[in-house]
Amino acid sequence: MIDRLRMFTLTAGSILMLASSALGAAQSYLHADEPIGSVRDVYSGTLYPDIQTNTFRNIDRLFPTRIVAAGKTASPLPAAAEPLENFSFQSRGKSYDLYDFLSLNRVSGILVLKDGEVAFEKYLLGNSERTRWMSMSVVKSVTATLVGAAIADGHIESLEDPLTRYLPDFRGSAYDGVTVRDLLLMASGVAWNETYTDPASDRRAMLEAQIAQKPGGILELMASLDRAAQPGTRWNYSTGETQVVGALVAAATGKPVADYLSEKVWQPYGMEADATWWLDSPNGLEIGGSGLSATLRDYARFGQFMLGGGKVKGKAVLPPGWVEEATRDHPLEGKAEPYGYMWWPLDRGSYAAIGIFGQFIFVDPQRQVVVAMWSSQPKPVGKDTVDEYEFFNALSATLK
Numbered sequence: 001m002i003d004r005l006r007m008f009t010l011t012a013g014s015i016l017m018l019a020s021s022a023l024g025a026a027q028s029y030l031h032a033d034e035p036i037g038s039v040r041d042v043y044s045g046t047l048y049p050d051i052q053t054n055t056f057r058n059i060d061r062l063f064p065t066r067i068v069a070a071g072k073t074a075s076p077l078p079a080a081a082e083p084l085e086n087f088s089f090q091s092r093g094k095s096y097d098l099y100d101f102l103s104l105n106r107v108s109g110i111l112v113l114k115d116g117e118v119a120f121e122k123y124l125l126g127n128s129e130r131t132r133w134m135s136m137s138v139v140k141s142v143t144a145t146l147v148g149a150a151i152a153d154g155h156i157e158s159l160e161d162p163l164t165r166y167l168p169d170f171r172g173s174a175y176d177g178v179t180v181r182d183l184l185l186m187a188s189g190v191a192w193n194e195t196y197t198d199p200a201s202d203r204r205a206m207l208e209a210q211i212a213q214k215p216g217g218i219l220e221l222m223a224s225l226d227r228a229a230q231p232g233t234r235w236n237y238s239t240g241e242t243q244v245v246g247a248l249v250a251a252a253t254g255k256p257v258a259d260y261l262s263e264k265v266w267q268p269y270g271m272e273a274d275a276t277w278w279l280d281s282p283n284g285l286e287i288g289g290s291g292l293s294a295t296l297r298d299y300a301r302f303g304q305f306m307l308g309g310g311k312v313k314g315k316a317v318l319p320p321g322w323v324e325e326a327t328r329d330h331p332l333e334g335k336a337e338p339y340g341y342m343w344w345p346l347d348r349g350s351y352a353a354i355g356i357f358g359q360f361i362f363v364d365p366q367r368q369v370v371v372a373m374w375s376s377q378p379k380p381v382g383k384d385t386v387d388e389y390e391f392f393n394a395l396s397a398t399l400k
Contacts, residue, residue, distance in 0.1 A: 075270025089394030136355030246288025
């Protein structure tokens, strides 16, 4: 499996890799000369605010990347007739308004769509509409959505297929017997410790494997893990699981994951700018759980794509009912876990893609609202001052 992935990434992928290295210079990227920190300091939460912000908008300088190519024509984002005004809401027993939230949660960019129109767009901390910003775990939801596209295209036959049908190198590992559905639900039963700030955690072991830039090194780490539960019985959040999902997409489609995203969504839906995506090694496999860097408007467009049922110009990219299934709770051993196919179900049928440090794509189908938001919070988790979900619900209710 790893050899097959290398074969196609060293052909078309090698060309894209060369293009990626020159992306900032070719487009005169406005942040290209800023000083940045190290990736270890990012995950440890040990960067000063200015360097942290610089780093978050220059993550393509931390690892080799591949371009997610945009098309020639961007889909319009017209201004709403009634823009969002300041509003007040309650969070954790205290009263806040829009200005409080943006300041206290170190929001660096926010774009609100109501009925597909821009009700609010604000860039902070030196960002602009041309800035590319890291997704962190927001991209997990993107990677998982590509599994739906691969099913619709016939590259993957069924969610009930064993993973080893597409990635035979996992035979004999803890992933043997895991289905595609188990993987998307993070219910493989494979042991994993996600603690970002613990240097001894599996998540940090994955980061070190990424830093080593050994082709297939992260997949080798995943294949070495033990089993903690039977597949399909226990939910355990795992960034490593999403790396396996990316490998699944690449193996099933025979294409780099970035290319497939460009083909299925980025170009046909009309994203306005190229994105970049971290690789596990030069010309290698995309990091399925982090490392996509894109403009705020294009993150919002991806949310609008989901809100529209995963269609491009009326043509379905995803199987019938995929968005609803991907964004609802799924019971495991009789317990409904608050997780879908790498999307987070919320109240009233709303859902979100969520990344550490405060990155979000929030979708409210009932009120036809999409919010794309960047933040630069000081630690990976636990440092949001105002609850984002309460903010999103209040914002969505304000846009009647």
